[in-house]
Amino acid sequence: MPYDPSAFPPFAVTVDLVVLTVRKDALCALVVRRGEPPYQGMWALPGGFVRDDEDLEAAAARELTEETGLHPQVPDGQSAGAHLEQLATYGAPDRDPRMRVVSVAHLVLAPDLPSPIAGGDARGARWAPTETLLGGADGAGWDGERQAPLAFDHERILRDGVERARSKIEYSSLATAFCPSEFTVGELRRVYEAVWGVVLDPRNFHRKVTGTPGFLVPTGGTTTRQGGRPAQLFRAGGATLLNPPMLRPEV
Amino acid sequence: MPYDPSAFPPFAVTVDLVVLTVRKDALCALVVRRGEPPYQGMWALPGGFVRDDEDLEAAAARELTEETGLHPQVPDGQSAGAHLEQLATYGAPDRDPRMRVVSVAHLVLAPDLPSPIAGGDARGARWAPTETLLGGADGAGWDGERQAPLAFDHERILRDGVERARSKIEYSSLATAFCPSEFTVGELRRVYEAVWGVVLDPRNFHRKVTGTPGFLVPTGGTTTRQGGRPAQLFRAGGATLLNPPMLRPEV
DNA sequence: AGAATAGTGTCTTTCAGACATTATGAG
DNA sequence: CTCATAATGTCTGAAAGACACTATTCT
Numbered sequence: 001m002p003y004d005p006s007a008f009p010p011f012a013v014t015v016d017l018v019v020l021t022v023r024k025d026a027l028c029a030l031v032v033r034r035g036e037p038p039y040q041g042m043w044a045l046p047g048g049f050v051r052d053d054e055d056l057e058a059a060a061a062r063e064l065t066e067e068t069g070l071h072p073q074v075p076d077g078q079s080a081g082a083h084l085e086q087l088a089t090y091g092a093p094d095r096d097p098r099m100r101v102v103s104v105a106h107l108v109l110a111p112d113l114p115s116p117i118a119g120g121d122a123r124g125a126r127w128a129p130t131e132t133l134l135g136g137a138d139g140a141g142w143d144g145e146r147q148a149p150l151a152f153d154h155e156r157i158l159r160d161g162v163e164r165a166r167s168k169i170e171y172s173s174l175a176t177a178f179c180p181s182e183f184t185v186g187e188l189r190r191v192y193e194a195v196w197g198v199v200l201d202p203r204n205f206h207r208k209v210t211g212t213p214g215f216l217v218p219t220g221g222t223t224t225r226q227g228g229r230p231a232q233l234f235r236a237g238g239a240t241l242l243n244p245p246m247l248r249p250e251v
Numbered sequence: 252m253p254y255d256p257s258a259f260p261p262f263a264v265t266v267d268l269v270v271l272t273v274r275k276d277a278l279c280a281l282v283v284r285r286g287e288p289p290y291q292g293m294w295a296l297p298g299g300f301v302r303d304d305e306d307l308e309a310a311a312a313r314e315l316t317e318e319t320g321l322h323p324q325v326p327d328g329q330s331a332g333a334h335l336e337q338l339a340t341y342g343a344p345d346r347d348p349r350m351r352v353v354s355v356a357h358l359v360l361a362p363d364l365p366s367p368i369a370g371g372d373a374r375g376a377r378w379a380p381t382e383t384l385l386g387g388a389d390g391a392g393w394d395g396e397r398q399a400p401l402a403f404d405h406e407r408i409l410r411d412g413v414e415r416a417r418s419k420i421e422y423s424s425l426a427t428a429f430c431p432s433e434f435t436v437g438e439l440r441r442v443y444e445a446v447w448g449v450v451l452d453p454r455n456f457h458r459k460v461t462g463t464p465g466f467l468v469p470t471g472g473t474t475t476r477q478g479g480r481p482a483q484l485f486r487a488g489g490a491t492l493l494n495p496p497m498l499r500p501e502v
Numbered sequence: 503a504g505a506a507t508a509g510t511g512t513c514t515t516t517c518a519g520a521c522a523t524t525a526t527g528a529g
Numbered sequence: 530c531t532c533a534t535a536a537t538g539t540c541t542g543a544a545a546g547a548c549a550c551t552a553t554t555c556t
Contacts, residue, residue, distance in 0.1 A: 008263040009303040013342065013353050052260040052351070056342040089340040089355050091264065091307040100303070102264050102353065104340050186534070204519065206536065211517095228534025229526040247518070437507070455546065457509065462544095479507025480553035498545070 011091075012101045015060045016047035016154065018087060018161030019068065019108040022178045022194045026129045027165075029158055030068065031150065033124030038097050039151030043133075045158065046125070047103065060084060060106040067125060070110055073177070082110035083177035087161055095153050105157045107164055109177035130162050131197075166195055171245040173215050176236035182219055184231035185209060198249050208246065214239030262342075263352045266311045267298035267405065269338060269412030270319065270359040273429045273445045277380045278416075280409055281318065282401065284375035289348050290402030294384075296409065297376070298354065311335060311357040318376060321361055324428070333361035334428035338412050346404050356408045358415055360428035381413050382448075417446055422496040424466050427487035433470055435482035436460060449500050459497065465490030 019030035031043040046067040050059040061072045061084060073081035084106060091102035132147045134155060149155055169175040169192065176183070178191045189205045192198075209215055214237040222230040270281035282294040297318040301310040312323045312335060324332035335357060342353035383398045385406060400406055420426040420443065427434070429442045440456045443449075460466055465488040473481040 008300050008350075010261040011264045011301075011353075012259040013262045013264070049259050050262075050342070053344045055344060056340065056353070086339055088337055089307065091301070091355070093304045093306060099259075102262075102307070102355075104342070104353075184535085201519070201521090202535080203521080203537080207538095208518080210536095224527065224534090226534065227528070228532085229536080231535055244517075249519095435508085452546075452548085453507085454509080454511090454548080458511095459545085461509095475507090475554065477507065478555070479505085480509080482508055495544075500546095 009100065012096075012099055013050045013056075014047050014101055014103045015050060015056060015063055016045045016090075016103045016105045016157060017060060017063055017067070017108055018045060018105060018158055019064070019082075019110060020130070020161065020165055020178075021110045021112050021127065022191050023112050023127055025190055025194050026131070027162065027194050027197075028127040029130050029133060029161075030125060031128050031133065032067070034151055035124075042148060042151040043128070044151035045105075045154045050104075056104050057084070057086070057106075060086075060104075060108075064108055068110070068113065070108070070113070072108075082108050083174060084108050087157070087164060090153055090157060092153065103157075105161065107161045109165060109174060111178060111180050130158065134159055134162070166248075169195060169246065170248055171242050173236060173239055173242060179236075182221065182223075182233045182235055184223060184226065184233060185216070186226055186231055188216075188234075192246070196248055200249070212239070212242060213237075215242065260351065263350055264301045264307075265298050265352055265354045266301060266307060266314055267296045267341075267354045267356045267408060268311060268314055268318070268359055269296060269356060269409055270315070270333075270361060271381070271412065271416055271429075272361045272363050272378065273442050274363050274378055276441055276445050277382065278413065278445050278448075279378040280381050280384060280412075282377060282379050282384065283318070285402055286375075293399060293402045294379070295402035296356075296405045301355075307337070307355050308335070308357075311337075311355075311359075315359055319361070319364065321359070321364070323359075333359050334425060335359050338408070338415060341404055341408060343404065354408075356412065358412045360416060360425060362429055362431050381409065385410055385413070417499075420446060420497065421499055422493050424487060424490055424493060430487075433472065433474075433484045433486055435474060435477065435484060436467070437477055437482055439467075439485075443497070447499055451500070463490070463493060464488075466493065 017030070021028055030046060032046050034040055034042050034044050046063060048059075048063050050056060054062070064070055064072065064082065064084065070082045072084040087105040087107040089102060089104045093100060095101065128147065133150060150158065175188060175191045175195070179187055185206050186202065188209060189200055189202060192205070193200055216234040217237045219233045219235055221233040223233055224230045268281070272279055281297060283297050285291055285293050285295050297314060299314050301307060305313070315321055315323065315333065315335065321333045323335040338356040338358040340353060340355045344351060346352065346354070379398065384401060401409065426439060426442045426446070430438055436457050437453065439460060440451055440453060443456070444451055467485040468488045470484045470486055472484040474484055475481045
């Protein structure tokens with residue numbers, strides 16, 4: 001099979017974004033309304049073409065900024081940067097009816113943003129609970145209203161992104177990417193509960209996260225924004241891998 | 252940013268394969284010698300263009316069969332099929348000097364094949380220990396001979412593939428993909444030792460794998476192909492996820 | 503007999519799960 | 530005072546790490 005670069009089939013390459021956040025104790029994804037055919041008027045994941053001289057990750061970061069005003073995390077531990085990583089690539093021949101398009105999906109984990117979507121294209125973008133976007137096959141019996149399905153194969157991509165997020169927070173400290181720069185143990189626990197859709201024991205959770213070296217760094221401050229006794233504030237520590245991992249309860 | 256399919260930059264899309272196996276207690280990767288520029292004469296990962304009407308996974312499976320004669324696993328638990336999964340996508344603008352190429356890398360875990368590479372393009376393909384292909388940055392101080400670097404960004408791809416394999420056998424039963432259809436506990440342990448580059452306690456390992464439901468199914472047969480006391484033969488069970496996981500020793 | 507590998511058992515430590523109790527601030 | 534949440538502590542059981550011992554075959 002000779003390597004003949006002049007005889008390759010031409011592809012379009014796009015990046016699609018699965019942008020996840022936790023709002024009101026629910027895992028939500030960013031979706032935009034399509035203004036043109038195909039799938040006009042339907043909700044879809046944000047995304048766009050990779051430019052001629054642009055790296056894949058750079059294209060994903062550019063789309064993220066255009067849609068949300070967020071910037072990918074810089075490791076200064078301060079800014080409300082979002083976590084960005086490549087998710088997977090989707091290239092079924094018929095996934096776009098117009099032409100052959102290969103989409104490199106990326107996963108973004110972001111803290112809850114101040115209202116609509118600051119800095120984003122106001123043009124019909126919104127946060128929707130993943131439980132609503134994904135049919136019943138997501139988490140057992142879901143009986144809420146089923147939203148119209150997403151455009152293209154975006155439901156499949158979203159499902160893969162949610163699954164990646166769920167498994168990654170088990171063995172990494174990435175759950176902190178859903179929190180503001182300073183947060184309490186209880187807020188972090190509610191992130192785990194929202195992403196996994198379970199209830200965790202607050203005492204065991206506290207012991208686990210405060211006992212894992214490098215996971216959380218106390219800032220010295222306290223807050224009562226959740227009501228009740230003032231809680232210590234923490235920042236994400238330097239550790240990225242959790243060993244031993246946080247265990248997701250069975251069933 | 253209007254979605255204008257007529258104004259997209261054209262890309263070539265390829266699949267590259269990280270095909271791993273365990274030979275003589277070493278983790279090895281399949282590499283082929285390049286017959287043309289660029290990087291003529293250097294070793295590279297096998298791969299090729301995705302065809303016009305071909306899914307990404309189908310392209311990877313086709314390349315795998317062309318190069319090795321292997322077929323991706325069918326879940327009949329019998330055939331010596333290989334495990335195939337998507338790894339990641341690489342698309343730096345300058346990764347191929349001729350044109351803009353996006354490569355969707357796939358990871359293949361295969362049992363040790365009967366000599367050279369049956370059914371493959373005989374044209375200069377060989378198994379090379381990953382330790383030799385990857386410089387020192389792989390596993391601490393490696394003092395063996397350093398092989399000439401791989402073409403393109405294939406060293407980076409190979410490194411990512413090896414890392415994926417190392418972490419996946421922790422929490423899945425995928426290590427059995429490196430074994431023939433029937434194998435002993437000791438042979439499976441040597442797979443873990445080769446992939447992780449560590450020494451495991453045979454007694455604790457035996458307790459762990461035989462005590463995990465669905466991991467191994469005894470076939471009733473025994474073998475003495477390793478010398479010593481005859482060992483029971485097993486086949487891979489239905490379980491795919493290991494819970495709790497197999498723990499990789501520190502350091 | 504000696505070497506090599508397989509298989510079982512025991513002790514200890516670590517850690518998750520279950521649950522009680524006290525602490526602190528808001529209304 | 531009551532309520533809500535935070536924080537610490539105790540007991541128990543599951544499982545990993547370390548290591549001793551027996552079993553079976555080959556040379």
